[in-house]
Amino acid sequence: MLDDRAKLLLKALIERYIADGQPIGSRTLSRASGLDLSPATIRNVMADLEELGLIASPHTSAGRVPTARGYRLFVDTMLTARREDFGAKAPELPHDQPQRVIAHAAQLLSNMSQFVGVVMAPRRASVFHxxxxxxxxxxxxxxxxxxxxxxxxxxxxxxxxxxxxxxxxxxxxxxxxxxxxxxxxxxxxxxxxxxxxxxxxxxxxxxxxxxxxxxxxxEQDEVVISGERNLLAVSDFSQDMGHLRRAFELFEQKTQLMRLLDISEQAAGVRIFIGGESQVVPIEELSIVSAPYQVDGQVVGTLGVIGPTRMPYDRMIQIVDITSKLVSNALSHNK
The missing domain is CATH 3.30.390.10 (Enolase-like, N-terminal domain)
Incomplete structure (x- = not known):
């Protein structure tokens, strides 16, 4: 268990790292947290957080970065809801054909998040002859x-x-x-x-x-992906093409994405999968924010945003949530 001071410092470290993408040192953390603590005290707390596996020290820097376990604690207990009117920005999805709804939704997720949008097409009844x-x-x-x-x-x-x-x-x-x-x-x-x-x-x-x-x-179901090239602009990947190559392999292996989205469909509301914390997301540098969508109250598919673990989770949650509602409305209206 972390005390309030450790929680505040961890939250400040992760928020600063998400914003800047640079390992966080004790001086930067002191300013970001707003706490009147000495650098020595902050270093001691950071050492405790590192021992708990919540942060880590890259070999090339004296600063610290969040681990998958740190991100998980952050999104589960420390995330502050962002107030942003995405509904006004999001265009209405077409109502004429389900295929167009899905394609537009994937593009909308990508455009609003600036990462990768992925949508599993509505599940068809798996009848066998x-x-x-x-x-x-x-x-x-x-x-x-x-x-x-x-x-x-x-x-x-x-x-x-x-x-x-x-x-x-x-x-x-x-x-x-x-x-x-x-x-x-x-x-x-x-x-x-x-x-x-x-x-x-x-x-x-x-x-x-x-x-x-x-x-x-x-596996006959279709997964629509939009915005893969957005990852080229993410510094976390541009510095290591191996990370980017593994990300693109995930997109090519749509069966693996299907299984991931199937897991998302089993729960109500938005879910977050952080790479490195389990085999669900096989790439350590990727995280996925997903949510199911419905037709006339029945869950029929899942959609989400794929991006770096250093993504603004509060913003992604809102984007995914509003898009799932837009898709649900469009598909229900289409029936």
Whole structure:
């Protein structure tokens, strides 16, 4: 636990670092905090914060910078809400086509944040017409899902137990006979009630297969990204092209972004993911501020801003929040 003085100094350090992008020394921190403390006292507090893993000292400077853990404490407990009228600046989104709404929303997020805007298109019902399982090797099989319009999705699945090809055929026949034409989500719900009636190993297999099918069909959803080039202007990346290269690889791997946005969709309101604190954001220098959007009160997708960990989180929260409301209104109006 931090005392009030340590919290104030940490808050001042992070706010100054977000504004300037330079490691913060004790003298700068003394002025920024407004506290009447000696440089020696401030250095002692900074040493304590560093020992707690909240700040770190770059090799090239005597100053300190926030860590992912420091940013997390800051956004969770110290963030002061910014009062800025983004609603007046944000143009109304088109109402004619959902694809245009999504494209305009991604561009709007990028323009307002000056970072990268990303929007997951509204989720479609993942209906399957036919499913097959093919054993590839021990505890490894292929799921083949055919949609009603003939699209085919494949996914390799690894399981805790091994299954024979006859067991895989039995499970596929059961799913095709009882659930063809239903959504994967509906199949999952029905299976919960059927598990007790099925042999244990086949029940486990089908639950695994349904999960894999859901993920495979989900990847048909579109992720719209706008403003990747904005990161070229961020000093944090321009000084190390390796960081920028990894960021662009994330944008290319849209499946990874989909999974991240799926996590965001599971919670109400704005969520913040800080790179380096978990495997959710695989690039240490990136953070993501995201929020779900709705159609007629039902969550159908997620949007957000991707930028450096040194982003003005208070401002990004407002931008993402207002954009999610604009998208929700436009898509609900479009129906």
């Amino acid at each position: 036919h499913i097959e399982f093919l054993r590839l090797s021990e505890r490894r099989f292929l799921v083949i899902i055919v949609s009603p319009d003939g699209d085919v999705q494949n996914r390799v699945v690894f399981t805790a137990h091994d299954y024979t090809q006859s067991q895989l055929v039995e499970a596929a026949n059961f799913l095709n006979a009882n659930y063809s034409g239903k959504t994967i989500e509906a199949v999952r719900e029905h299976l919960k009630g059927e598990v007790d009636k099925l042999r244990g190993e086949i029940a486990d297999l089908m639950q695994t297969a349904v999960q894999a099918s859901s993920e495979a069909l989900r």
